[in-house]
Amino acid sequence: MAQYGVMGNGVIRDVDTENGTFRWNSRQLNIRGSRNPHERGYNFENALCFIDEPGEWAVNSQSGKIYYWPRENENLLTDTTVAPKLYEIVRLQGDEAKGEYVQNVTFDGITMKYTDRLPEDQWPYTRLMRQWENVDATLYISGAQNCTFVNNRILFSGAYGITLNHFATKIKIEHNEVGFTGSGGVFLEGYGPGKKDVNRENVIRYNYIHDHGLANYWHSPGLQIYQSGHNDISYNLLQRSAYSGISMVGMHPKYMSDINLMEPGHFMGQFQQWNYFCPRLQDYPKDIRVGEYKFNRETIKPYLLSNDNYVYRNVIVEPHSMLNEGGAIYAWCTGKGNVWKENVIFVSHSMPGSSILALDDVAEYFTIEGNVFWINGKILDGVGMRKNERGNVAENNIRVMFKKRYAASRKDGFGTRWINVKGRKPLDKLLDAIKTDIEKTEWKSWPGNPDTGIPHSKNELKKGKDLVLPDGSNV
Secondary structure: OOOOOOOOOOEEEEEEOOOOEEEEEOOOOOOOOOOOHHHOOOOOOOOHHHOOOOOOEEEEOOOOEEEEOOOOOOOOOOOOOOOOOOOOOEEEEOEHHHOEOEEOOEEEOOEEEOOOOOOHHHOOOOOOOOOOOOOOEEEEEEEEEOOEEEOOEEEEEOOEEEEEEEEEEOOEEEOOEEEEEOOOOEEEEOOOOOOOOOEEOOEEEOOEEEEEOOOOOOOOOOEEEEOOEOOEEEOOEEEOOOOOOEEEEOOOHHHHOOHHHHOOOOEEOOEEOHHHOOOOHHHOOOOOOOOOOOOOOOOOHHHOOOOOOEEEOOEEEOOOOOOOOEOOEEEEOOOOOOEEEOOEEEEOOOEEEEEEEEEOOOOOOOEEEOOEEEEOOOEEEEEEEOOOOOOOEEEOEEEEEOOOOOOOOEEEOOEEEEEEEEOOHHHHHHHHHHHHHHHOOOOOOOOOOOOOOOOOOHHHOOOOOOOEOOOOOEO
16 A cells, blocks of 8 residues: 555445354455555444544444543534535536536635545445546536636535536636545546547646645645646645645556456456546557557557646645555656646655655656756665657756755666755745735735745755645544
8 A cells, every 4th residue: 555555445245153254345346466465454344343532433324423531622512524425516518418618607715614425335336446436526517618717715525625527718717726536636537548529738736735635545746737738827825735746647548458357247356447537448449459459658649639738836845645556747658748837745754655746657748847856765766667668758847956965867768867955045036036026916815824835944854755635633
C-alpha cells in the first residue's frame, strides 16, 4: 500500500463462524497485490467488537443504532453528530443522447456538506474503476456546458467533492473550497479511450482544495484529469492529498492490446475487466479489433484525450501524505501538448518512490518550465521521465536546497531538467508573484484566506505524513 494504494472497501457477508470463512464483496475490479508482500494487509471495520479506543464507532443498520466511544472532553448531550444519508447533494444531468444539456446555470455562495459513499458491492457495472478511487461526488455534473460554480464550499464528501462526468465543457469552477473528502477533490472524467472528446475547455481556478483520501481511497489526488483536455488549471491552492496534488492520465497501449481487458462482457477469471478504463470500442476502425491489434505509443495517441491542459501557477503543499509513488504533479499515458508552468511545490518528507514532476509511461510532448519545489528529503527525481519518451521539454525548473547531500541537478538527453539553488529565494519570488496575481482578483485571496502551509523559515518545518481533521486529530 505504501507504493500504489491498492485499496478496496468491500462489504463482508456470509460469515461462517463454524468454518472460519466469509465473503468479501466488491465491484471494484482493480484490486491486486502490492510490489512488496510485506505491505499487504487488511482491516475489519464497523463491528461493535472492534471499538477499543476513543474516537471509534460502528453502525448497526438493522437496528438503526450507532455505537461510539467519545474522545476526551466530548459531550454527546451537547455536541452535534452528523450522519450523512445522500451520496450526492447536487446532480446536474443532461441528456447527451438527445443533445439536451444543462447550460447557463450558476451556483454562487452555497455550502454543501456531508455525503455518504455507496458501498462497493452496489457500484454500477458501468462505473469507471480506473485506479482505486470512488468517482462519485457531492456535486456531480454530467451533460452540461457553460455553467459556473463560484464561492461555494463543498466539504466532508464520502467520495470526490466535484466530478465533471463525460460531456462537460466550458464549466467554470472558481474560488470554491473543496475539502475533507473520502476520495479526491475535483475529477474531470471524460470518456474512455476513443474519439468522443467532450470533456474539455473547463476552467479550474483560484480554488482551495485540501485534505483527501479520508475514506481509505488513498489513490486520490486533489485534482484528477482523465481523458479531458484543453482545460485551464491555475492559481489553485492544493494541500494534503493522500496521493498526487494534480494527476492527468489515460490508458496504456498494452492494456488496449489485451482482449481480457477490452471486450465488454469478457471475463478474466471471475472479474469483468472492461470497466478499468471504459474504452469506446465503437470509435475504432473496423480493421482494428481492440484487444487483438497491437497498439504502441504512436497508434494509441489519437484516442488519448488528455491534451493541451495548461497547469499554471498552482501551489501544491504536502502531496503524498499517505502514498509513496507518483508525483506532486503526475502524468501517465496522456495526449500531447500539456504544459506545467510556474507551479510551487512543498513537501516536508521524503518521496523516494516519486519524482516531483513525474512523466510516467507514454507521457510525451510536455512542456515543464519554471516550476520551483522544496522537498525536505530524498526524491526519485526532480523532473522524471522515461528514456524512450519523445518531444518533452523541461527547463528552468528549480529545487531550493538547504543541504548538499541530496541529489544534484539532472542533465541528460532532454537537457537540464532541473537545477539546485541554495536558499529559498526563487520559491519566495514565485510564491509572491502568485499571491500578487490573486490579490488583483475580486476575491483578493483563496477561499477563507488560508495559509499556504509553506514554512516561513526552516526552523518551522514539521515532518509528518498524517492527514489532520478539523478537530486536530490525525487520521
